[in-house]
Amino acid sequence: MTALGLFAAARATGVLVLAATAWATGRHPATLLARSWDSLWYLRIAAHGYGRTLHLRPGVVYSDLAFFPLYPGLVRAVTGLTPLNASTAALLVSWLAAAVAACGIYAVGARLRGRAVGTALVLLWALLPHSVVLSMAYTEPLLTAFAAWSLYAVLDGRWGWAGALAALAGLTRPNGLAVAAAVLAAAVCELARRRGRVSHRLWTGAALAPLGWAGYVLWVGHRRGDLLGGYFAVQRSWGSRFDLGAGALRSVRHLLLHGGRFVFPMAMVIVAAAVLLYALLIAERAPLPLLVHSGVLLLITLGGSGFFASKPRFLLPAFPLLLPLASALVRTARARPWHATLVVGALAGLSFAYGAYLVVVAHTPL
Template identity: 30%
Template sequence: MTGRAINPRIKSLVVITLLVKVAILVLIGASWYLVPFSFAGHDANFVYPIGEPAWLASAFKTWDANHYLYVADNWYSPFHIGNAFYPLFPLLIRMAGYLTFGHTLVGAFVLSTLFAVLSVVYLFLLIAKTYDEEVAYRSSLILLAFPTSFYIGLVYTESVFLLLAIMLLYYLRENRMMPAIACSFLLPLTRPTGILVIVPVLVALLLELRTKRSFDPKKTLLPLAFVAGYGSYLLVMKLATGDPFAGFDAQKVFQASNSLLNLLHPVDWFLNNFIYTDFTLNGFTTSIMNRVFFVVYAVIAVLSYRKLDTTLFAYLLITGMIPALTGSLTSYMRYLVIVFPMFVLLAMKLKGRSVLFYLVPCSILQVVLVLLHASNRWVA
């Protein structure tokens, strides 16, 4: 962008994103005084520092945040529950901690906020190239208002995953292979679903092979980078714990019980999740809210067919369907934050004042969920 003025829409989105993320941090701090904190929920989960009693800072490091902070400070060890969490984000938090004088929680929030801003900027750039700036701008606003989008400003991997995924598709579209390869390598080190992004990349490469006479051989490195990234994850676990599959064993401790084998039994999956379930408003494995959001996603996926760019549609399917069909829909509301083509379709459908019918109620629901999450009363 040297020598050129920054797009005013990008400036606007940066300011809006920062204001939203600062407002959420203020809301989290206020929740300690506004909403009775669930000390039982706090004590029942892994807490770091170990044995620390609940206090104001606890509202900022609920649930998975404790695990990421622990791994950042202590790294992996045999048979520890923290082995379930992938290494890129904890490593970045450790590095940020050096710049924040050892305060890794502060460093983690700085990182997440930075990644959130960059995610919105790259989303605008990608969609502006694919469609136009109006759709791109609305897509970014719709993302920020999504009820669980506050997670892209917390000590969770949503922010770094979303950024890497959007950057990858943007640089692939721009034919800039080195940053695209770097993103491909890092995604499998971010969270279990990182390896899935290889699917839309392969779709994009196949489409290019079919429609263009010349093909850049460097692009064949993209799928290899995914494999190398996943291999690096296994190597990290082997060196740290003595077992490359220690992360998979640790994941069995959690209630979600996700497994790719569930894909072979779709009827059983449907019956277990929608028929033979004692529904609760938002229990871990029995959440009505998660199921409602899955139905919304499924409707959007159907409407997206032939409406979205093929690569974006492939990304929407793989990142939205696999986490749903492999388990009990635990945390599904949160997982949808990274399924950004949903917001693109909504931006194409909602124009003018109609977008307010999405932005206003979703923003209100997000405020409610932030208060419940920070008080340890709800986790997506």
């Protein structure tokens, strides 16, 4: 498949640029890709299970219960079934998930707007400024894989698959809830359109969709002695809470008044671009599941406090936002091929250079 080949080529080139930068600074690229920031928490959970807590200062307590279980569970399974160590297994899971995600993104784009747009959609996703995360031991590739194929199943009317994949997405990351929201919104719309006369598969899919996310949240709540609030207390201890964007606005205000490292203005630009792309997606009347999925991801990203520099990473699963750009790129390629080539080249240069900077130089939590 052309789309998968372009995705693999883009990410392989990005890894090579990162590796050259790492070696030039005396660091090992494999260590940076597999053992940076949140990756260390996932690897520890894979090796030892839950139970680690760091007391940094009064009111700041980092618990590994903030991390959802599916990714470390897969890493543990791979290390148990193969001779690979945990770091290599974590990268293998992420890279395979990224490839599956690319296939799912292509399938959604091709179904909606043709094969050329599907291919362009995958290429643009591979060349996002922060797409280096897709090559790291992080959960975004796995979440995007479940999201893409769940959305495709909804568009195809396969409600059981859509709900099951949404449940797995909910076991992968906190914002995996967006996939369940998309499935439920589509199910409600279908119920209204058919006046309640739907098959049991729709009811099954709708019932399955939120189970992964809700099950883990309730399990953490039970473990913490507060069934409904325990998980959210863990997140607050990390400095993460939904405050309707108050924390993000404070970060933007501080950035505009006092400046900051390059990572922070880039994060602000990327999030602002995502908002604009969502407006274009609405204007183009994209299917409801795609609008709900991307909208909930944007809402969580904009409305949540916490690590401002991580916000672009949270939007990686929101690939439908790139549909307007993918359509425009295909039109440009047909009318002016060299213009499209220059655009793709510029995006690639930005993606590879910024990815290397972000992982090797910035020293900022991803």
